[in-house]
Amino acid sequence: MSDQSDRNLKDSAERALGVINLDNASILLIDDAWGIEILTRIFVGFGARHLHKAESLEAASETVAKLPVDLIVTETQLQGGDVYGFIRKLRADAGNERNRFAPVILLSAHAAPGAIAEARDCGANFFVAKPLSPKVMMDRVLWVAGAKRQYVETATYAGPDRRFRTVTLPPGVLGRRGGDPRPGVEAVELTG
């Protein structure tokens, strides 16, 4: 067996056992200084090398305008900044095809009422409560990395398609509940 084959086999085995490679992932971290410190430590531990750090939305906007970004992790309440507005603007930016669909993970130490709905409606992918733990962050990173969800753009929303497909009953079978989908009709439920 060649060295290359050995390597390929080893790589596939490691992936099967659960391997993450963030060597070439470009990750934008947006938070205050201490938040950035924590996020940096977590992602450095994960093996990330290309971390872009922004303590303001102005700096974050410059980064997404200039550099390719594969993942955005941002605090929701930055002083003097509308994070939800920043994400909405990014998602709607047809001129930035490379970054507009980057997965966004929002962070918050205390979510005011309505924050979750606002996070959902701005087009973010996940909302994670602080204090952060490597385990939760890893789960979310792996989730968005494996996501095959489409993105949808309407007059009022741009972001991950939040509809979940409900499997219909087999042809000829009538549901017993009022809410059961009609046979042969694909039901689409908007869960957002």
Added chain:
Amino acid sequence: MSGARFHSPTNHLGKAVTQPGGKPVATALADAQSQLDDAAEQLAGRIDEILGEIGALCARPGGPPPDDLYRLAREAAGLAALAHLPDLGLAAHALCSLIDLSRRAGALPEEQIQVGVGAMRLLRHPERFSEEARKMLLDDLKAVLAKALKTASA
């Protein structure tokens, strides 16, 4: 016609993480935890600064400005557990909820805020209390929060 446009963009993160190389997830988690543990003392130092800033705010004539107090309590809630002070984090989170409720009600009830701030100060040194005493302190804070919630929803 709904007017919705659907996109199936390349998942660049997905492509990156599955490249050959990298590290086992278990190792990555252990390395990240080790990185955080190395920062625990620094973070405890920041918690002390926050408590000092909160103390200064509370000493102001007319009471602490709610937005500033909320910002500091929120920061503490996000950092405390990583500084190995999880109970202080819970107290800070409860204080955030109290401030949030009172902001919506239009006024900060000084006594309730003092209970929250006092709990944070005490829990900065959890080793001084038994587990039972810490639990009682947090239960009292929860009771204050529940009362405030009840008042707000009345």
